Amino acid sequence: MEYITIIVLVLSFITLMGLGVPVAWSLGFSSLLTLMITVATVPSMTTIAQRMGAGLNSFSLLAIPFFILAGEIMNKGGIANRLINLAKAITGRLPGGLLYVNVIAAMLFGAIAGSAVAAASALGGILGKRMDEEGYPKELGVAVNVTSSTTGLIIPPSNILIVYSLASGGVSIGALFVAGYIPGLFVGLLLMLTAAFFIRKHKLPQGETTSFSEFGSVFLKAAPSLTLLVIVIGGIVVGIFTATEASAIAVLYTLGLSFIYGELKVKDLPAILLKSSSTTAVVALLIATSMSMSWVMSSEDIPQSISQILLSLSDNKYIILIIINLTLLFVGVFMDMTPAVLIFTPIFLPVVSELGIDPVHFGIIMVLNLCIGLCTPPVGSVLFIGVGVAKTSIAKVVKPLLPFFIAMIIGLIVITLFPEMTLWLPSLFGL
Structure with missing residues (x-):
């Protein structure tokens, strides 16, 4: 079974990336598809969401x-x-x-x-x-x-x-x-x-x-x-x-x-905070989905x-x-x-x-x-x-x-x- 999961994980990730799906979403969806091989759909979705949250904690x-x-x-x-x-x-x-x-x-x-x-x-x-x-x-x-x-x-x-x-x-x-x-x-x-x-x-x-x-x-x-x-x-x-x-x-x-x-100047701060928040959000999503994939691979x-x-x-x-x-x-x-x-x-x-x-x-x-x-x-x-x-x-x-x-x-x-x-x-x- 573990070789099947490896194949599904790798192929789904490569396919999604090839279709132009952003890296973070490709990581999350390929993790979900891999987990669904051994776990029902709804529990799989719940687990991935939990692991994403835990990854940022x-x-x-x-x-x-x-x-x-x-x-x-x-x-x-x-x-x-x-x-x-x-x-x-x-x-x-x-x-x-x-x-x-x-x-x-x-x-x-x-x-x-x-x-x-x-x-x-x-x-x-x-x-x-x-x-x-x-x-x-x-x-x-x-x-x-x-x-x-x-x-x-x-x-x-x-x-x-x-x-x-x-x-x-x-x-x-x-x-x-x-x-x-x-x-x-x-x-x-x-x-x-x-x-x-x-x-x-x-x-x-x-x-x-x-x-x-x-x-x-x-x-x-x-x-x-x-x-x-x-x-x-x-x-x-x-x-x-x-x-x-x-x-x-x-x-x-x-x-x-x-x-x-x-x-x-004080007037520059909103733009700086907005750009920093935007960059942080991208990094945080990458970390969250990556941690979910790491957990699936470990399990x-x-x-x-x-x-x-x-x-x-x-x-x-x-x-x-x-x-x-x-x-x-x-x-x-x-x-x-x-x-x-x-x-x-x-x-x-x-x-x-x-x-x-x-x-x-x-x-x-x-x-x-x-x-x-x-x-x-x-x-x-x-x-x-x-x-x-x-x-x-x-x-x-x-x-x-x-x-x-x-x-x-x-x-x-x-x-x-x-x-x-x-x-x-x-x-x-x-x-």
Whole structure:
């Protein structure tokens, strides 16, 4: 029976997606159809509704709407501009400096807001015009913006790491946050090295000279924004507050800072709250339907069956990790990150745990892997945002995007093979 349920679950989900049904609804309906094989219609509908509600009944999930709101406030409150100016000051007179600025600013932005979509939108809108004026190939700028924006999902605070903590059954959010620093910075470095190749190829112009006094001025203006990172992550690591409490503090801090900068008015708040609520609603529905599918899979022993299949193939953890990474790379092309993490964590985590792989390390591997899917059609939300802001087409962006894909995959391989890169900082802080 369990193989029939797997077939029904997979085929119904693929069919609904193929018909253009939104991901969240496809997850919910395919879960319902699968449960109806063994349970009557009305009880099946009631159970799915209950599991959707139960899936959202988690205190830690409150951090997601707060971090989303903090990101929107950052976008409107002038914080993003100050981070970009700091990144410009760091790059100095490097040729093609605006590409480096994009990567550095994306990492800084992600380290405060934790949103790839917000980073791609803000940085693309601000830097895109400047790149056009200085003769940068538009599609190259989009490729750098799209891929570098995903580093914010690895560098904390990160909403998707909170989702992984929920799906894994309670892996420490603090440990996941701290573990993301070195992998996130490493991927950013690889993207910068890839950008350097294109800078030399296209002979891009040099950046502006920044004197020591000018750098000091820019840094002081950006310092209050960077202080948020110290407050949020430092407070979690030290144990002053939880990740959920930290997210609320992030909202209050960014709100106060934006008013002090004078770039946010009271009249702007309704639009910010509305956009944040809309984004939160989409994420919440994805989480609810994904949790219902996870429950159906668990009740039908699907994760156990897949675990047995994987472990029967090999007892070499690297072989298993290669299979899992290839599977997630494929899944990431067609499925958004949130449902992918919620559905595949219960399937793969028991397998890697049995092979002695740390769940914190696996969480970073999974998130980094799925970040690549955000940059690929047909579901790549960050790709669509980047292309839309630049007013170009996906077809034109694909060619310059490929080398950056390769850089991200190299980063994934290195981080997979060397767990110390992920686990050293958490162990240093006793997490």
